[in-house]
Amino acid sequence: MQLYKDQQIHVFNSLSGQKERFQPIVEGxxxxxxxxxxVYSNVHLGNVRTFMSFDMIFRYLKHLGFKVRYVRNITDAGHLENDADEGEDKITKKARLEKIEPMEVVQRYTVDFHNVLDIFNFLPPSIEPTATxxxxxxxxxxxxxxxxxFAYEVNGSVYFDVHKFNETEHYGKLSKRNLEDLVHNTRALDGQSDKKNPQDFALWKRAEAQHIMRWPSPWGDGFPGWHLECTAMSTKYLGDKFDIHGGGMDLKFPHHECEIAQNEAAKGCSPVNYWMHANMLQLNGQRMSKTTGNTVNPHELLSGDNKFFSKAYSPSVIRFFNAQSSYRSVLDLTDNGLQASEKGFHRLMDAINLLEELKGDSSSTFNVQEWKQKCYDAMNDDFNTPILIAHLFEAAKLINQIKDNKASLTSEDLGLxxxxxxxxxxxxxxxxxxxEMNTGADKLSGAIELLIELRQQARLNKDFAMSDKIRDELAAVGIQLKDGKDGTTFTIN
RNA sequence: GGCAUCUUGGCCGAGUGGUUAGGCAGAGGUCUGCAAAACCUUGUACAGCGGUUCGAAUCCGCUAGAUGCCUCCA
Structure with missing residues (x-):
């Protein structure tokens, strides 16, 4: 019996604007x-947040027993910088700046991307296809x-005819726009364009002579348009119609809108049942931006080597911080917020470690089965990790109470x-x-146990100068002693 | 300028038409040689102005602000 048969997930579908019961196309x-x-620069922290949210969703679906094929592409062909003819491939530009091969840039930042995700304990996707x-x-x-x-060729470039498409379909249904508004609000472009209408977007762009990344096509040498790769790769590996498509909120328009249009124009069906969008990450209440300097990259955040935060934060603290808010809310990265999360995270981990030492009792004062289902209910409700964490803290409190003999669980309930x-x-x-990782070093634990024993001796001898010296100096190097009824334990921060 | 989303107690951050979110910080207590940790107790918030309703922070409208997209930045 798979868990997903008991647990009914509801997801917020950007397409309908409401929570819907999740039913995959193929059961299970x-x-x-x-x-x-x-991959033309170091991965953006906001991007990491988006992937972290979908990593959590991937993990939960797997936990429920679904067989998940998770495809996350690598855009190594670069996007057009603009839709005008002089549009330049981002990767080409950067490569020229640094005087190296485009694929060398791609390789460097792909490796960096994977390193960052590894540090944050990401599960690798099932397929990670590249645009090239x-x-x-x-x-x-x-x-x-x-x-x-639904497309026309001009001078070696091919454009999607949005107006033609809109005659029979609704271009803008995902981002809640309509074409008339877009037409009225489009600013006049200075440059000459081959496009019939400003709303049209490139499917294939002719490569100018200096363009390094180029491929032969029926329309001459060129490179693919901005939105095409996702349609090509998603349908190749998941089918013309698949279950979930995710991404950052900023991709909703035009990128995802164009994906829908491309798929409908090519395959005659809307590609995705559930569109999910992760919200933006801010830094101190402001959007992250390279131009204003209000930005921090993952390495700087983890090392503490930045001007925004008082210290370094561990990858799990950042994950925990992220999970304390909904993936659909704007998340504001602040020093206070991270510090609060760090303390809460350690409290939860301490409780989980303490659980190992608890002994079963003859009866339970807490309904573990009911609590467990509440955890599932939270996740089933559009992956509500903040509520889940509230329930985890309820368990942490229970564990501490059991330690203090103010509550009890049977061995069976303890196991559950x-x-x-x-x-x-x-x-x-x-x-x-x-x-756990730190205390796993047996030698260190042994040494600390010895110090605890010496301190206990000193206390029995009323040599408090000595006992406090042991306690305080251990604390100074990040080892905290915790005196309880049944002896002293310690944690390493 | 247009469209969209959001605005919660000292801070962060969930949620619901009438019942406790949770974390951090604060206060009091238990424990302790003193502490720390842990535990117990404690705060009655929902941008402003109108409206719908027996009742709204939760629904509707307007106003203000923030954010996103429309324009290179995830």
Whole structure:
């Protein structure tokens, strides 16, 4: 019996603007596509937040027993910088600046991207396809759209005819716009354009002589348009119609809108049942921006080497911080917020570690089964991790009460509590148990146990100068002693 | 300028038409040689102005602000 048969998920669908019961196309299987990074610079922290949210969703779906094919692309062909003819491929530009090969830039930042995700304990996607590896599929897609009459060629470039498409379909249904408004609000472009209408977007762009990244096509040498790769790769690996498509809120328009149009024009069906969008990350209440300097990259955040934060924060603290807000809310990264999360995170981990030492009792004062279902209910409600965490803290409180003999659980309930806590904290939220990792060093633990014993001797001898010296100097190096009824334990921060 | 989303107690951050979110910080207490940790107790918030309703912070409208997209930045 798979868990997903008991647990009914509801997801917020950007397309309908409301929560809907999640029903995969093929029972027990989920196809999920998430727009990946453009690898022309170090991965943006906001991008990491988006992927972190979908990593959590991927983890939960897997936990429920779904067979998930999770596809997250690598955009290595670069996006057009603008739709004008002088539009330049981002990767080409950067490469020229640095005097190296485009694919060298791509390689460097792809490696960096994977390093960052590893540090944050991401699960790798099932398939991580590259745009440059799917040029043929993209050309075929352009042909289909042209054959169906929704694209036209001008001077070696091919454009999607948005107005023609809008005659029979609604261009703008995802982002809640309509074409008339777009027409009225489009600013006059200075440059000359081959496009019939400003709303049209490129499917294929002719490469100018200096353009390094280029491929032969029926329309001459060129490169694929901005939105094409996601349609080509999502349908190749997940089918013409699949379950979940995710990405950052900023991609809703025009990127995802164009994906829908391309798919409908090429395949005659809307590609996705559930569109999910993760909200933006802010830094101190402001949007992150390279131009204003209000930005911090993942390495700087983790090392503490930045001007925004008082200290370094561990990857799990950042994950925990992220999970304390909904993926659909704007998340404001602040020093106070991270510090509060860090303390809460350590309290939760301490409780989970303490659970290992608890002994079962003859009866339970707490309904673990009911609590467990509340955890699932939280996740089933559009992956509500803040509520889940509230329930995890309820368990932490219970564990501390059991330690103080103010509550009790049977061995069976203890096992269930432990299993559930581990499932949600580590498997679903992807947290790492730092305390356990550190104390796993047996030699260090042994040394600390000895110091605890010496301190206890000193206390019995009323040599408080000595006992306090041991306590305080251990605290100074980040080892905290905790005196309880049944002896002293410690945690390493 | 247009469209969209959001605005919650000292801070962060959920949620609901009438019942406790949770975390951090603060206060009091238990424990302790003193502390720390842990536990117990404690705060009655929902931008402003109107409206719908027996009742709204939760629904509707307007105003203000923030954010996103429309324009290179995830």
């Amino acid at each position: 299987h989920v196809g999920m596509y998430v727009c990946g990074p453009t 590896g799917h040029i043929i599929e993209q050309i075929e897609l352009v042909k289909s759209i042209m054959d169906n009459g 509590l432990k299993q559930t806590l581990h499932d949600f904290s580590f498997d679903v939220l992807g947290l790492m148990n730092i305390t």
